[in-house]
Amino acid sequence: xxxxxxxxxxxxxxxxxxxxxxxxxxxxxxxxxxxxxxxxxxxxxxxxxxxxxxxxxxxxxxxxxxxxxxxxxxxxxxxxxxxxxxxxxxxxxxxxxxxxxxxxxxxxxxxxxxxxxxxxxxxxxxxxxxxxxxxxxxxxxxxxxxxxxxxxxxxxxxxxxxxxxxxxxxxxxxxxxxxxxxxxxxxxxxxxxxxxxxxxxxxxxxxxxxxxxxxxxxxxxxxxxxxxxxxxxxxxxxxxxxxxxxxxxxxxxxxxxxxxxxxxxxxxxxxxxxxxxxxxxxxxxxxxxxxxxxxxxxxxxxxxxxxxxxxxxxxxxxxxxxxxxxxxxxxxxxxxxxxxxxxxxxxxxxxxxxxxxxxxxxxxxxxxxxxxxxxxxxxxxxxxxxxxxxxxxxxxxxxxx
Amino acid sequence: xxxxxxxxxxxxxxxxxxxxxxxxxxxxxxxxxxxxxxxxxxxxxxxxxxxxxxxxxxxxxxxxxxxxxxxxxxxxxxxxxxxxxxxxxxxxxxxxxxxxxxxxxxxxxxxxxxxxxxxxxxxxxxxxxxxxxxxxxxxxxxxxxxxxxxxxxxxxxxxxxxxxxxxxxxxxxxxxxxxxxxxxxxxxxxxxxxxxxxxxxxxxxxxxxxxxxxxxxxxxxxxxxxxxxxxxxxxxxxxxxxxxxxxxxxxxxxxxxx
Numbered sequence: 001x002x003x004x005x006x007x008x009x010x011x012x013x014x015x016x017x018x019x020x021x022x023x024x025x026x027x028x029x030x031x032x033x034x035x036x037x038x039x040x041x042x043x044x045x046x047x048x049x050x051x052x053x054x055x056x057x058x059x060x061x062x063x064x065x066x067x068x069x070x071x072x073x074x075x076x077x078x079x080x081x082x083x084x085x086x087x088x089x090x091x092x093x094x095x096x097x098x099x100x101x102x103x104x105x106x107x108x109x110x111x112x113x114x115x116x117x118x119x120x121x122x123x124x125x126x127x128x129x130x131x132x133x134x135x136x137x138x139x140x141x142x143x144x145x146x147x148x149x150x151x152x153x154x155x156x157x158x159x160x161x162x163x164x165x166x167x168x169x170x171x172x173x174x175x176x177x178x179x180x181x182x183x184x185x186x187x188x189x190x191x192x193x194x195x196x197x198x199x200x201x202x203x204x205x206x207x208x209x210x211x212x213x214x215x216x217x218x219x220x221x222x223x224x225x226x227x228x229x230x231x232x233x234x235x236x237x238x239x240x241x242x243x244x245x246x247x248x249x250x251x252x253x254x255x256x257x258x259x260x261x262x263x264x265x266x267x268x269x270x271x272x273x274x275x276x277x278x279x280x281x282x283x284x285x286x287x288x289x290x291x292x293x294x295x296x297x298x299x300x301x302x303x304x305x306x307x308x309x310x311x312x313x314x315x316x317x318x319x320x321x322x323x324x325x326x327x328x329x330x331x332x333x334x335x336x337x338x339x340x341x342x343x344x345x346x347x348x349x350x351x352x353x354x355x356x357x358x359x360x361x362x363x364x365x366x367x368x369x370x371x372x373x374x375x376x377x378x379x380x381x382x383x384x385x386x387x388x389x390x391x392x393x394x395x396x397x398x399x400x401x
Numbered sequence: 402x403x404x405x406x407x408x409x410x411x412x413x414x415x416x417x418x419x420x421x422x423x424x425x426x427x428x429x430x431x432x433x434x435x436x437x438x439x440x441x442x443x444x445x446x447x448x449x450x451x452x453x454x455x456x457x458x459x460x461x462x463x464x465x466x467x468x469x470x471x472x473x474x475x476x477x478x479x480x481x482x483x484x485x486x487x488x489x490x491x492x493x494x495x496x497x498x499x500x501x502x503x504x505x506x507x508x509x510x511x512x513x514x515x516x517x518x519x520x521x522x523x524x525x526x527x528x529x530x531x532x533x534x535x536x537x538x539x540x541x542x543x544x545x546x547x548x549x550x551x552x553x554x555x556x557x558x559x560x561x562x563x564x565x566x567x568x569x570x571x572x573x574x575x576x577x578x579x580x581x582x583x584x585x586x587x588x589x590x591x592x593x594x595x596x597x598x599x600x601x602x603x604x605x606x607x608x609x610x611x612x613x614x615x616x617x618x619x620x621x622x623x624x625x626x627x628x629x630x631x632x633x634x635x636x637x638x639x640x641x642x643x644x645x646x647x648x649x650x651x652x653x654x655x656x657x658x659x
Binding site (some may be wrong): 167285298311 | 497552
């Protein structure tokens with residue numbers, strides 16, 4: 001059997017992925033792909049990145065044995081890969097550092113990005129501050145409202161935040177606007193995409209930069225358990241934290257892989273963001289992958305309590321992993337995620353972001369009283385500070401000053 | 402026969418309008434008005450929820466059309482009906498790939514065969530086109546090539562090798578209907594394109610007035626122009642009063658027919 005080494009040169013993971021963009025962007029994407037291939041072999045670049053990972057981000061992030069949660073579940077031994085301990089509070093910084101170093105190499109002088117939960121926006125604003133580049137963040141006005149702490153963070157870091165009023169006023173629309181900005185300012189601008197979505201080479205590039213998560217986790221678990229884990233679990237919106245954890249394990253056939261999507265008010269309702277459980281293959285933001293769409297191919301609005309998972313598409317590599325059955329994907333509702341959010345806080349003393357709370361909810365639901373003697377690594381990809389107001393409101397706690 | 406193969410050698414006029422905008426009934430009247438001016442080409446935009454290469458005006462028209470619940474099937478029927486009014490004007494569909502894919506690419510092509518002469522798939526670049534192009538070629542529907550100021554000479558050469566119908570030259574690195582026009586850059590780029598192909602080169606994106614149309618004709622080597630956003634803008638200028646809009650549309654098309 002061939003070792004997993006997707007995608008091919010055109011960015012295809014099986015039939016998914018590709019480069020579906022207008023001709024204005026095409027030369028730039030090809031150029032980006034060439035530059036990306038070069039820096040992969042560039043030792044100086046890789047050294048600079050790993051120094052930043054170590055000294056700026058605080059990597060490696062720890063692998064924490066969540067004993068209390070494990071005994072509550074009464075099933076497998078649960079480990080958290082604690083990427084929420086990273087500088088800026090989530091895994092997003094890994095990718096942003098990689099991309100901004102590349103932008104510098106390519107001589108770009110202006111950075112744009114889209115953001116949903118604001119974690120990618122904060123990470124982008126952070127690396128722009130560090131490297132002294134002007135930063136423009138597109139953010140849906142609905143997300144600006146529900147992620148106020150992150151909006152303020154980005155402003156402190158010197159970013160210009162551009163509210164997006166079109167469509168559902170969330171992540172999908174922010175990405176449309178960022179792409180339009182890029183088409184307009186193609187010569188000097190670098191677009192730091194925050195997820196494993198978008199046209200090639202982004203899904204591959206973002207995965208590669210994030211795969212530091214899985215590489216570390218693999219070494220760490222081998223050290224403490226002397227064997228590979230039985231399960232990997234991560235939440236999936238666009239899918240970058242999940243791909244980052246999964247990728248280094250894809251050739252380990254005995255490691256079962258589970259992605260957890262946000263099913264909003266339920267996978268059979270119209271208010272869901274569970275692309276792979278409720279969607280069909282289509283083209284959105286430059287790549288062919290599962291999307292939420294109607295019979296006429298119009299993209300539907302997603303819904304999730306978590307702004308970071310509120311996206312009607314998903315990275316093409318996830319679609320491929322689903323189809324070849326290398327990974328399984330399940331949906332978790334807003335309600336289930338909220339209870340997991342509270343449970344994890346109480347049991348482990350870790351307030352998780354609402355995004356990984358979905359992964360936690362699935363773990364609690366599906367592994368309760370089962371799979372004893374097995375080990376699980378769950379990617380705790382973000383911390384919950386940014387979600388305090390949203391969660392308080394949903395739980396019915398008055399958190400206003 | 403493909404009507405695009407018989408375009409005049411100069412001063413080609415192509416007019417873009419979104420199908421189903423502002424609703425199906427009025428849309429038909431708008432297209433009939435446009436058709437009555439006998440432009441060389443009409444471009445029918447199929448509305449899409451996420452038109453990432455379009456500016457705010459075309460975006461808004463798509464949104465309004467979708468709000469009135471227009472479907473791809475209805476758009477194609479509208480085009481079919483309009484074909485009965487004219488066998489002269491070349492018809493071109495401009496849309497995003499997902500619309501065609503969801504409809505079923507083979508069914509889409511068989512539904513437009515003989516009626517539509519060309520198709521512009523905004524988000525289908527050269528690298529991804531092979532399969533689609535084969536199917537289109539079989540039905541004699543030309544796949545129109547877009548060239549941007551970012552497309553270098555080597556790439557242009559590859560793209561234009563099998564170009565048919567016309568070349569859509571994007572006159573500004575921008576989204577539809579935006580940015581100021583830089584005539585010397587357009588002129589330089591159009592001239593170098595014309596060395597690579599005998600297919601007519603049309604300039605689009607950002608032509609807003611008679612002045613722009615004249616300037617493209619006088620200052621560049623282009624074979625024609627494409628106007629889209631400016632036609633739709635008149636609707637908002639007329640405060641969405643349909644009768645007023647038709648009058649101003651008529652006046653504007655008469656002006657840009659140079």
